Amino acid sequence: MKDDFAFDMSDISPIIFKPDYYNSYPSFVNRSNGISHFHLKTSIMSCSTCSYHEGDYTLPLNNMHASFMIVGETPYDVHFETEHGQILSHIIRQLHVDLDHIYLTSIKKSVEAVDPCHKHLSSEVIVIQPKMIVALGYGPANSLSDQIDFPGQGKTLINGSDFVVTHSLEDIIHEPSKYEELFQHMQMAFNQWQFRLQQQRSDYNYSRV
Ligand SMILES: [Zn+2]
Numbered sequence: 363m364k365d366d367f368a369f370d371m372s373d374i375s376p377i378i379f380k381p382d383y384y385n386s387y388p389s390f391v392n393r394s395n396g397i398s399h400f401h402l403k404t405s406i407m408s409c410s411t412c413s414y415h416e417g418d419y420t421l422p423l424n425n426m427h428a429s430f431m432i433v434g435e436t437p438y439d440v441h442f443e444t445e446h447g448q449i450l451s452h453i454i455r456q457l458h459v460d461l462d463h464i465y466l467t468s469i470k471k472s473v474e475a476v477d478p479c480h481k482h483l484s485s486e487v488i489v490i491q492p493k494m495i496v497a498l499g500y501g502p503a504n505s506l507s508d509q510i511d512f513p514g515q516g517k518t519l520i521n522g523s524d525f526v527v528t529h530s531l532e533d534i535i536h537e538p539s540k541y542e543e544l545f546q547h548m549q550m551a552f553n554q555w556q557f558r559l560q561q562q563r564s565d566y567n568y569s570r571v
Contacts, residue, residue, distance in 0.1 A: 397485070397489050399427075399489065399490075402426070402482075402489045403423050403426075405482065406423065406471060406479075406482050406485075406486075407423075409471070409479055409481075409482060411475070411476075411477060411479040411482075412471035412472070412475060412479045412482055413471065413472045413474060413475040413476075414472055416472040416473075416474040416475070417472040417473040418473065419436070419437035419438050419441045419444070419472070419473055420472065421440070421466065421468065421471055422466065423467075425461075425462060425464060425466075426465060426490055427490075428462070428463050428464050428465040428490070429492050429555065429558075429559065430459065430463050430464045430465070430492060430493070430494050430496075430551075430552075430555050431464070431465045431467065431486070431487070431492035431494065431495045431496070431523075432450070432464060432465070432467070432495075432496045432498065433467055433469060433483070433495060433496065433498060433505075434466075434467070434468040434469075434498045434530075435468055435469060435470060435498065435499060435501050435530060435532070436468050436472070436475070437471070437472060437473060439468055439498055439530075439531050440466040440467070440468055445535065447531075449531050449535075449541070449544075450498075450531065453544070453545055453548050456545070457548060457552050459552060465486075465490055465492060467483070467486055468502070469502050469505045478501070480505055483506065487506070487521065487523060488521065491521065491522070491523065492523050493522075493523065493524060493559065493562075494523065494524050494525075494552075494555035494558065495524070495525045495526070496526050496527075496528060496547075497525065497526070497527045497528070498528060498529070498530050498531055499527075499528075499529060499530025499531075499532070499533065500527070500530070502527075502530075503525075503527035506519070506525060507525065510525075510527050512527075513527055513529050513543065513547060514528065514543065514550070515527050516550065516551075516554065524554050524558065526547055526551040526554070527547075528543070528544050528548065528551075529543060529544045
């Protein structure tokens with residue numbers, strides 16, 4: 363079971379907010395943890411590791427009610443006007459996914475950030491509780507779990523989020539022949555996401571009988 367942990371639950375320091383709720387209440391890793399979307403956003407914006415305000419591309423940090431999360435290396439991956447972002451936006455349009463249902467983020471919250479901020483990536487997963495997370499490349503995948511080996515692999519994290527790793531967009535630029543695989547992985551993630559939404563609706567209807 364521990365193998366599926368999204369992050370090491372025995373070491374709660376990486377997921378501490380200020381004030382450090384998680385220090386005193388590690389059980390706060392569920393949806394009703396009391397951390398608001400606003401709190402998460404301001405916490406990222408004021409984080410020195412995230413360096414959110416540096417550089418040309420900043421993350422939108424909106425759609426925090428979305429249930430489909432895409433994690434890139436830097437904001438450059440998920441800004442649709444960039445070379446990388448255009449690949450992503452093309453796939454999203456082909457899959458007919460409404461952008462309002464997608465939360466876009468990256469392990470480095472600015473292109474200039476020196477290191478990924480693991481604390482805030484964990485926090486985003488905990489607060490947003492996406493049904494599906496797509497990691498664009500090994501870097502983002504590895505930031506979420508040590509149990510990811512190859513593109514196309516799917517897992518379910520301990521918090522219940524399904525998780526698919528695919529190629530980085532940088533890989534696609536260098537090796538365009540991988541695009542087809544990237545598309546297939548995204549389609550797999552999309553289908554699984556639809557399945558989870560359907561499952562949720564069924565559970566809801568059942569609970570009302
Ligand atoms: Zn941070």
